[in-house]
Amino acid sequence: MRRPVSTVVGTLAAMPAPNINTDQIIPSAWLRTATADLGNGLFGSQRYDEAGSERPDFILNQPGWRNARILLAGENFGCGSSREAAVWALVQFGVGCVLAPSFADIFYENAFRNGLVAGVIDADAFEDLRRAAAAGPASYAVDLASGTITGPDGTRWAVSVPASRARALMRGDDEIAITLAMQPEIDAHFDRSRAATPWLFPESLMERPSR
Amino acid sequence: MASTAPLCAHVRPGFNPSLGPAGMTGVPALTLFEKIWDAHLVRRLDDGRDLIFVDRHVLQETTSAVAFENLKRAGRGVRRPELTLATQDHIVSTAPGRDEATNPGGRELLALMRANAYRHRIRHFGVDDPRQGIVHVIAPELGLAQPGCVLACGDSHTSTVGGLGALGIGVGTSEVEHVLATQTLALSRPKPIRVRFQGRIPPGLVAKDLILRAIGALGVAGGRGSAVEYAGSAVEALPVEGRLTLCNMSIELGARLGFVAPDEKTFDYLRGREFAPRGPAFDAAMAAWRSLHSDPGAAFVRDVAIECDRLAPQVTWGTTPEDVAGVDDRIPDPASYGDAGRREAAAKALRYMELAPGVPLEGLPIDIAFIGSCTNGRLSDLQAAAAVVRGRKVAPRVRALVVPGSMAVKREAEALGLHEIFRDAGFEWRDAGCSMCVSINEDVAPPGSRCIATSNRNFENRQGPGSRTHLASPATVAAAALAGRIVDIRKEARA
Numbered sequence A: 001m002r003r004p005v006s007t008v009v010g011t012l013a014a015m016p017a018p019n020i021n022t023d024q025i026i027p028s029a030w031l032r033t034a035t036a037d038l039g040n041g042l043f044g045s046q047r048y049d050e051a052g053s054e055r056p057d058f059i060l061n062q063p064g065w066r067n068a069r070i071l072l073a074g075e076n077f078g079c080g081s082s083r084e085a086a087v088w089a090l091v092q093f094g095v096g097c098v099l100a101p102s103f104a105d106i107f108y109e110n111a112f113r114n115g116l117v118a119g120v121i122d123a124d125a126f127e128d129l130r131r132a133a134a135a136g137p138a139s140y141a142v143d144l145a146s147g148t149i150t151g152p153d154g155t156r157w158a159v160s161v162p163a164s165r166a167r168a169l170m171r172g173d174d175e176i177a178i179t180l181a182m183q184p185e186i187d188a189h190f191d192r193s194r195a196a197t198p199w200l201f202p203e204s205l206m207e208r209p210s211r
Numbered sequence B: 001m002a003s004t005a006p007l008c009a010h011v012r013p014g015f016n017p018s019l020g021p022a023g024m025t026g027v028p029a030l031t032l033f034e035k036i037w038d039a040h041l042v043r044r045l046d047d048g049r050d051l052i053f054v055d056r057h058v059l060q061e062t063t064s065a066v067a068f069e070n071l072k073r074a075g076r077g078v079r080r081p082e083l084t085l086a087t088q089d090h091i092v093s094t095a096p097g098r099d100e101a102t103n104p105g106g107r108e109l110l111a112l113m114r115a116n117a118y119r120h121r122i123r124h125f126g127v128d129d130p131r132q133g134i135v136h137v138i139a140p141e142l143g144l145a146q147p148g149c150v151l152a153c154g155d156s157h158t159s160t161v162g163g164l165g166a167l168g169i170g171v172g173t174s175e176v177e178h179v180l181a182t183q184t185l186a187l188s189r190p191k192p193i194r195v196r197f198q199g200r201i202p203p204g205l206v207a208k209d210l211i212l213r214a215i216g217a218l219g220v221a222g223g224r225g226s227a228v229e230y231a232g233s234a235v236e237a238l239p240v241e242g243r244l245t246l247c248n249m250s251i252e253l254g255a256r257l258g259f260v261a262p263d264e265k266t267f268d269y270l271r272g273r274e275f276a277p278r279g280p281a282f283d284a285a286m287a288a289w290r291s292l293h294s295d296p297g298a299a300f301v302r303d304v305a306i307e308c309d310r311l312a313p314q315v316t317w318g319t320t321p322e323d324v325a326g327v328d329d330r331i332p333d334p335a336s337y338g339d340a341g342r343r344e345a346a347a348k349a350l351r352y353m354e355l356a357p358g359v360p361l362e363g364l365p366i367d368i369a370f371i372g373s374c375t376n377g378r379l380s381d382l383q384a385a386a387a388v389v390r391g392r393k394v395a396p397r398v399r400a401l402v403v404p405g406s407m408a409v410k411r412e413a414e415a416l417g418l419h420e421i422f423r424d425a426g427f428e429w430r431d432a433g434c435s436m437c438v439s440i441n442e443d444v445a446p447p448g449s450r451c452i453a454t455s456n457r458n459f460e461n462r463q464g465p466g467s468r469t470h471l472a473s474p475a476t477v478a479a480a481a482l483a484g485r486i487v488d489i490r491k492e493a494r495a
């Protein structure tokens, strides 16, 4: 069971460039151990200079945006490497929702499995929110049940999350537990496949290595 | 883009996939993708996704540690360890004769991989095993991938095995955990698209040039949500290793899946490999594999043609793989892009790369030449590079390295004497691993350096903080190492 998520409330920060890749979201320097402080490494190459000091011009280093909870991004957010640490870094930093016109496939899957809301917005909402975010830090609220984001003055925009994914987030589904309940069906599939295409499972593979 | 190259891509709107041009037979025409996917469909889930059986699961050290940890915490086991294979590739040292301790920064993840494999009795081909190598190099090489199988791996370039007609699915760590626990994946069904490489590949050009051209034409999001079938006369003419290179960079098109229909070359490639079927089983397999192609009239939601006849060697100039041009082209002017986002991104890329619009790619000085990676770390890649290098010397002040994709590739290359050609020229000849493709071991390009590489990503900081990357084919990289600058291998050949 994962922690259910139904709303994300907090500061909206905009990084509106398209094609922000997962190497940018979490640079490889933070991938060398299983226990690195990923929240600290979020956007590390942009956030810190060579000496490790914060770059003051980077959005998440600026007063008011240091604790952003909602990130507005450009098209194809999360492209590149499959590293799930990109999602973990966002979550550990405190980001609960990324809004973008589109997401890269693997990032999108990774996000929902970690309770990070990946909401698709249309071009108008993107432009409005980008302008609003540029005006200064302010608190917004993303609500999964209604599929909306509401601004400080009450303006709303649609946030698209497939209904089944929104429900899974709100319930805090454990996807593996759900699949494990189908184990008999999976085993039956395997048996059928082994009978129909035995070459897929040759002896050299099916013999488990000895210790 | 200021270019003399013909416009190579045109897009044809798709047919209606639901109709299927059954023709006279009444049998629906299916794409290769649909044939394989449907054969692995356990069930359609309530949320519309498909639960897909995974025939093979390949693990590497950087994306599996947390999956095993979570599995343990949930009290779950590995459902089918016999269908699972682990290696160590990303963070290993590539120093000749290395072991798990050679790169101190890698010890923790390497030890975890070995311990987790041991605990669950999973085959582990680590740095102490002659079969060690980059996941996407060893999966085909061992015959682990075969036509019509579904192979998952916690790495975005898993589509590489599509070169054998397999569906290779790159997954994140939670999905690795899901496969370990259930031997399945819950996936949204991608849309079949086709990229046809037409005409003939000019001499000296290889699969890398083809796929870079396609990425330039379609963009890094062009294949999002799609399963890409590569077809056409140029693909049919490619050797199997070239098809692996082609499929490898599908993720650079934004696609999780990319594949080529298997043919006699595929079957010849697989015969006799460790996990390939043997004897009569191989013949039975071959008979079935022959049906693994898209039926005439099968429907693709998008069908793109790339003309190859006049293709130039491709080299990237920016910080995404779609920032690519012919080596005889000039760096484009960001102002020439219609889209504001693209304009800004290109301008930023040029600032990072320290390049100016209008400058020819040819002649750009380089500091490092890297030959290796899951894209171009196979024997034929090293052969193509060695053919350029033979009897010549790396330019002064250039660091040039060859990192075979697997230890088997290294042994085969040494049997052919390639290591001597490289070493005599001044190249480093290293042990197998990801190395300077991702630079999480000690193989790092220094800040400000300009590296020409056979790998697949030219992102900012990819090869080390502040490093700059130009992607190209093995021959182009080898030629640049010798000249100390980017050169047009076609002129070299004529000279």
Ligand code: SF4
Binding pocket: B089, B090, B134, B135, B136, B155, B157, B373, B374, B375, B433, B434, B437, B438, B455, B456
């Ligand atoms: S060689 Fe590079 S792209 Fe390939 S698996 Fe290794 S790190 Fe990933």
